[in-house]
Amino acid sequence: MGSSNKKKKEKKKDFQKAKLKIGKAKAKAANFTDTSFKAKSIVVNQQTLVTDTSDTAEQFKQNLSLAVNAKADNQRRDALAYITNQLSANPRNNPLGTSGVLTKLLPLLSDGSASVRTQLLKLFRVLVPAEVGPHVEKVLMYIRGGMTHLSNDIRNDTLNVLEWLLEVAGDETASCPGGWLKTLNSFSSMLGWNPSVGSAMSNKGWTSAPRATLGTKKGPEAQARQIQVLAKFLQTGFRPEAPIQYSPMAYRDNIYRLPGMPNPFAYLNLFGTPRDEDSEMYPDRISRQRVFDAKWRAAISAGMEGARKEGGTVGRAAATLDRALSAGLG
Amino acid sequence: MVKRKVAALEKVEADLVNLQYKIRRDPRSYAQEFYDQWLAYDAQRQIFISSPSTVSSEDIKKFHDLVDLVAHVADLYPDLTAPYPDHLKELLNQHHATLDKELREKVVGSLVLVRRKDVIDSTSLLTTLFPILITTPSKSLRSLLYTKIISDLRESNSKSTNHRLNRTIQTVLHNLVTSDRTSTKGMWATRITRELWRRQIWTDAKPCDVMKEACLSDNEKVVVGGVRFFLGGDKEREDLDDESSDEDVNIKKVKHQGTINKKTKKRQKALDKAVDKIKRHDRKKHEPHPLNFSALHLIHDPQGFAEKLFQKHLQNTKNRFSLENKLLILQLVTRLVGLHKLTIISLYSWFVRYLTPKQLNVTSFLASLAQATHNLVPPDVLEPLVVKIANEFVSEASATEVCAAGINAIREVAIRQPLCMTETLLQDLVMYQKSKDKGVVMASKGLQSLYREVYPELLQRKYRGKQATMGLRSGETKQRKFGEEEVGGIEGIELLEQYKEEQKRRKREEEGLENGDGDKKEDDDEDDEGFHSDEWEVASTDSDSSGGWIDVPSDSESDEPAKKRQRKGEEDADKAPELVDTAAELNRISKLATTSILTPADLAKLEELLREAKIDKALGRTSKRKKELIDRHIEDGVTADDIELPAQLGKKTTKEERVALARDGKPGRDEHKSTQAIRKSKKEAEGKSTTNKEKARKKNFLMTIGKARAKNKRSLVETSKSMKMHIARSKSGGRRKNGT
Incomplete structure (x- = not known):
């Protein structure tokens, strides 16, 4: 019938050979796809292949950018390792200065790869401690971001960085704007010892919601570690200041000399936005004690009691915290 | 050791989307998690604020995600997220120029989202977005903000009109236009106002005031925006209304x-x-129709506005606007003059310069002149203009289109002010009906028929026609003097009265009273002429069919029936022909409205009667031109087309045009094919399926042959059974039981 005839013809068509003709281009295949394109500019999304070993400064910069931008984890880690080597060499090779390295690498604190984060901590440890001091505020911002990150691994690794920071520039950490209360906020939220959130939510019903569902999975070791670092942080904050040695020139220096540190009048907050209670700076031990007493003492001691009853590593860590507290406030 | 299974949120690429989903399902249990993220958001914000320009792309990405999360759950934790809207506002205000594009969009979107969740109110949102809309150099941001502002205003007015918000925004727009008259910033005020007017969200006088100020701006773009609003805004509004009801x-x-x-x-x-x-x-159908005044009617102090507009943009020789825009302004000014019957004497002398055939867009000028004419314009001001048009345009030597346009323009002016014409000029113009060109003949005849109605004395005796001559002789046609106004009434009131009388009579008949008692009712009436109601009816129908006269050609108007004339007088008072009012009719008009109070039911009936009367008219009982006049509303104004089109009347179309006209709307025919085939291929191309009939026809023969053979071999019982089944099935509506 008609339709089968048609089908026959169609079938025939499939196996017909195309005639080639001289002087004419070959016909395009049926499944030919045009892949040519037009673009105003072409972005080559690759690293340069040339490695010029002669210029160490250039190489340092290249590795620095690799450490931030490279897509592969290993490449980032290797670049960080290279920079660590350069910084720990004798004499140390750092063409950008500590501030340059820090501003570039701080976003890596919440990097997805664990190896990159450990390597980053190693790198931080070889930085010159005195040069980290002026950048504490910035480092703390990233640390706070990392401490409240969704991923537990990143939180824990960030604690290591905080520990390093406390070792390197403890006083600045506690006294910089936002350094005291905001960090305490992060700690409390990490541990789930949060009076404001807990009361706000649990008052509304007769059941109390179980503590932090995400936090329960992190295990006792992680919690113990968090308590330990908190204890260290509090110790640093409550450390009594060494009395300043009397020098007869101090008064005149204060009046006539240029101050030796960056931003000496930071506590006046002349040019920044007005600060609230959390982001205020608490420059001395007494003010820190006072604000801690008012805001966090009850919550932290309550949480600590709970932790002590758990026993084990957590209990031991809580005991350390207790000691730090009683020493600091007593 | 077995590898521990990692929960979704514990993965490093922990997704905030998942967390958001969980928080929204159970906000209380996830308060702690949200608090964490709130702190993270705060930290990221600090990082961002400390150096907005140098922050890394990763940080921006993180901040973007956190802003998104917080915006979506902000209404669940109102205490904690109280400062959030302020953060966003601050971010936008200070860094909108340098912000990353995606982050910027997210911030704007979050702010709108927070508004929709009623965390902040519309006023604070709009007062944040609006200044940025005006100042930002980024086009994409502007369009984003514009759509957001419009949609927010729409939304907040959707349930009931938010008067306070509207007033605030209108004041902001008004200030924007008036604060700096030279800048283009006023454009935004006009755009927003126009859009909201179109959507019938703003319908009061305040937006008109904003537009009025825009018209008086120094910036050309702003002025044109305002002028276009007045000329086209209401039409747009109607169109949108129709569209929405169409779907x-x-x-x-x-x-x-x-x-x-x-x-x-x-x-x-x-x-x-x-x-x-x-x-x-x-529901909408049954709702009362919203009473929307046109923007032109809502203008406060139209006289002052028109004068200012004219002096500032047209009369001022230093003005450098383009001709097109000047024409727009002229249209608005003349429209205002015609509609509100304003008096701007200098406007007419200004026209003189532009009334030459060589002038660009001269038909628009002519139309504007006609628009600017009304019955209160002194004839001696108009006369030189009419003479000038006649001299420049109308001569045997000029092109026929020009000539026709000139006569048409004169007619349009004369409709509105018949006194502008002199006898000699009119006689000259009427003579053009002997011309060879059809357009000119039509134009000239139109002028003649107009003057037959309104001022027959001016015509030569032989051109007056029967009706006008009769009217003149009997003294019915009286020339109205300058400034004389027609006696007004309620449109269609006599129809209502007639209807009521009929009803009354019918009632009486039903009650068994004699029909002849009609004069009993007449006794109540105050006019003591006291004739029968039957006579009344006869009299009015008499005028309706204009007695035993022969049929009248279309260009010499038949005398209008009294009831219709009254209505027309209302619609276009200045166009109306002289009324043939008898004292009786006058009394009759005033009677019903003054002696009784019209109830809403009466008014509804009145409307119905009017509609019927209109249908009667549309069915062809009146001439074409009159119908046109009835349809045309005074507010529509005169366009250049009105002047130009009549000249095209006599033109023959070329063959190509005719062919194109015939082809229009027919399927394309590239190859020789039947219409059926073309339709079929079109259907196939649209991806539509075939009918069952088609499918049956196409079915392979071999597939059907088995059934056909089996049918032949059936026994008699089987056949009858299947037949019965078939009948039963067809009765019950097929296999699908469609009937039941």
């Missing part, structure tokens, strides 16, 4: 599809939606 859903079809197709949730939802829409539509 109707075929509920029957949707329901039918529901019985045939697979039952899915999606289909059910579609049906629900359609039903809902129909219901809403019905």
Whole structure:
């Protein structure tokens, strides 16, 4: 019938050979796809292949950018390792200065790869401690971001960085704007010892919601570690200041000399936005004690009691915290 | 050791989307998690604020995600997120120029989202977005903000009109236009106002005031925006209204599809939606029609406005606007003059310069002149203009189109002010009906028929026609003097009275009273002429069919019936022909409205009667031109087309045009093919399926042959059984039981 005839013809068509003709281009295949394109500019999304070993400064910069931008984890880690080597060499090779390295690498604190984060901590440890001091505020911002990150691994690794920071520039950490209360906020939220959130939510019903569902999975070791670092942080904050040695020139220096540190009048907050209670700076031990007493003492001691009853590593860590507290406030 | 299974949120690429989902399902249990993220957001914000320009792309990405999360759950934790809207506002205000594009969009979107969740109010949102809209150099941001502002205003006015918000925004727009008259910033005020006017969200006088100020701006763009609003804004509004009412859903079809197709949730939802829409539509139909005044009517102090507009943009020789825009302004000014019957004497002398055939867009000028004419313009001001048009345009030597346009323009002016014409000029112009060109002849005849109605003395005796001559002789046609106004009444009131009388009579008949008692009712009437109601009827019908006269050609108007004339007088008072008012009729008009109070039912009936009368007219009992006049509303104004089109009347179309006209709307015919085949291929191309009949026809023969053979071999019992089944099936509506 008609339709089968048609089908026959169609079938025939499939196996017909195309005639080639001289002087004419070959016909395009049926499944030919045009892949040519037009673009105003072409972005080559690759690293340069040339490695010029002669210029160490250039190489340092290249590795620095690799450490931030490279897509592969290993490449980032290797670049960080290279920079660590350069910084720990004798004499140390750092063409950008500590501030340059820090501003570039701080976003890596919440990097997805664990190896990159450990390597980053190693790198931080070889930085010159005195040069980290002026950048504490910035480092703390990233640390706070990392401490409240969704991923537990990143939180824990960030604690290591905080520990390093406390070792390197403890006083600045506690006294910089936002350094005291905001960090305490992060700690409390990490541990789930949060009076404001807990009361706000649990008052509304007769059941109390179980503590932090995400936090329960992190295990006792992680919690113990968090308590330990908190204890260290509090110790640093409550450390009594060494009395300043009397020098007869101090008064005149204060009046006539240029101050030796960056931003000496930071506590006046002349040019920044007005600060609230959390982001205020608490420059001395007494003010820190006072604000801690008012805001966090009850919550932290309550949480600590709970932790002590758990026993084990957590209990031991809580005991350390207790000691730090009683020493600091007593 | 077995590898520990990692929960979704514990993965390093822990997704905030998942967390957001969980928080929204159970905000209390996830308060702690949210607090964490709030702190993270705060930290990221600090990082961002400390150096907005140098922050890394990763940080921006993180901040972007956190802003998104917080915006979506902000209404669940109001205490904690109280400062959030302020953060966003600050971010936008200070860094909108340097912000990353995606982050910027997210911030704007979050702010709007927070508004929709009623965390902040519209005023604070709009007062944040508006200054940025005006100042930002980024086009994409501007369009984003514009759409957001419009949609927010729409939304906050959707349930009931938010007067306070509207007033605030209108004041802001007004200040924007008036604060700096030279800048283009006023454009935004005009755009927003126009859009909201179009959507009938703003319908009061305040937006008109904003537009009025825009018209008086120094910036050309702003001025044109304002002028275009007044000239076209109401039309736009109507169009949108029609459009929205047009899209109707075929509920029957949707329901039918529901019985045939697979039952899915999606289909059910579609049906629900359609039903809902129909219901809403019905409800809307029964709602009283919103009384929307046109923008031109809402202008405060039109005289002052028109004068200022004219002096500032047209009379001022230093003005450097383009001709096109000047024409727009001229249109607005003349429209105002015509509509409100304003008096701007200097306007007419200004026209003189532009009334030459060489002037660009001269027909627009002519139309504007006609628009600017009304019955209160002194004739001696108009006369030189008419003479000038006649001299420049109308001569044997000039092109026929020019000539026709000139005569048409003169006619349009004369309709509005018949006194502007001198006898000699009119006689000269009327003589042009002997011309060879059809357009000119039509134009000239139009002028003649106009003057037959309004001022027959001016015509030569032989051109007056029978009606006018009769009217003159009997003294019915009287020339109205300058400034004389027609006696007004309620449109269609006599129709209502007639109807009421009929009703009364019918009632009386039913009660068994004699029909002849009609004069009893007449006794009540105050006019003591005291004739029969039957005579009344006869009299009015008499004028209706104009007695035993022979049929009258279309260009010499038949005398209008009294009832219709009254209505027309209301609509276009200055165009109306001289009334042939008898004292009796006058009394009759005033009677009903003054002696009784019209109830809403009366008014509704009146409207109905009017509609009927209009239909009668449309059915061809009156001349074409008169119908046109009835249809045309005084507010529509005169356009250049009105002047130009009549000249095209006599033109023959070329063959190409005719062919193109015939081809229009027919399927394309590239190859020789039957219409059926073309339709079929079109259907196929649209991806539509074939009918069952077609499918049966196409079915392979071999597939059907078995059944056919089996049918032949059936026994007699089997055949009769299947026949019975067939009949039963057809009765019950097929296999699907469609009938039941």
